[in-house]
Amino acid sequence: MTDPVPIAVPRKGRPLEAVLERIAAAGQHEALDRLADRVSNTLRYEKAITKGRLAGDSGPYQRLAEYSEPGEPNEPEFTLMRDDRKGKPRRIVFDSATVDLGGVKLKLVGREEPFRALRTHEFALGFDSADLVLEEVVGIESTGIDDLAAVNDRIDPLDTDVRVVSGLGDTVYHTLMARPEVLPPGAELDRAFVAEYRGKLCISPRYERLVNAILGTDALAGIEFVYPSGDEPEEAAIARVDLGVYLTVTGSTAREHGLVVGEHLFPSETVLMSNVAEDTPAVETVRELLVSERRNSKITV
Structure with a gap:
């Protein structure tokens, strides 16, 4: 057999x-x-x-x-x-x-x-x-x-x-999220926005290399990675920092923290x-x- x-x-x-x-x-x-x-x-x-x-x-x-x-x-x-x-x-x-x-x-x-x-x-x-x-x-x-x-x-x-x-x-997405105040009038929260952005980007520490691969080094020029503090929920940390990348299906929790849900960057x-x-x-x-x-x-x- x-x-x-x-x-x-x-x-x-x-x-x-x-x-x-x-x-x-x-x-x-x-x-x-x-x-x-x-x-x-x-x-x-x-x-x-x-x-x-x-x-x-x-x-x-x-x-x-x-x-x-x-x-x-x-x-x-x-x-x-x-x-x-x-x-x-x-x-x-x-x-x-x-x-x-x-x-x-x-x-x-x-x-x-x-x-x-x-x-x-x-x-x-x-x-x-x-x-x-x-x-x-x-x-x-x-x-x-x-x-x-x-x-x-x-x-x-x-x-x-x-x-x-x-x-x-069985897909969830690595998704851009931001406070609405960060976006200029009429701007889309997408890769093109990140390429022009300068400042802090909140991510999970384990995803630093993954986010580099997804966005590319050109888009990340001038960006500093920061991370949630202790047991701080990722959505709350992104709201504190203004811009971030986190996993989401519907984005409902992000919206509860006052965040705009932007482009789905990559399927997880x-x-x-x-x-x-x-x-x-x-x-x-x-x-x-x-x-x-x-x-x-x-x-x-």
Whole structure:
């Protein structure tokens, strides 16, 4: 029997749910829908326990034993990890599952950092945040980028063999926000405005390289990055600074802080990635199955 094709996936959260939904949609099988529902519901419950919103009926080891049924087809396995929250509580997260996708078996393997597992050639395929690709390997140039299709052109082939294949559509956006007083009458809050702006730009500290890649060095000439203070909400920090970039879906929270919501600079979503040096016919078949959804365009790798 042919071994399952291993795929690195996130261990928890919305990115993992997006992956399971894509696999269920590609396989069009009730068993895959049940798998996606079971994993998502289990991890939402465990997240609520970790955050203190719910009290578990039993300890984590007993719950873990109840969740995992090794060897059963289409049954997921879970594992324990230390959460980053205060006190480092134990948290139950996704470990693995073997599924049948159009006659091809896949082994979904949970990784804390799937992108890095692909970079080290542990996997040929994996899913992770597009943000991480920009933070780690996308080259910073004078001009910025605004969509996933441009990402691969900015990856140095000597740096990594990983390429972005497709987005999953679980999209929020890195978006420009500003106090209305900053904008001249009739001006649009967009990249052209940033290129003419001189002063402070509020961003999350972890996104400094990402924002450089998105906007480009020319637009950022004369701009100083500043960051939220302590536990200060990002929208409040941007309102204090006057201009900033932050993730948003609807922009409602930004407007509550009196901010104008401007251009969506770049989509922050889960992406399918491929290590092109590890390509095989089986990997190519799986990749084609996973990008076959009509609403997602394939990116050249």
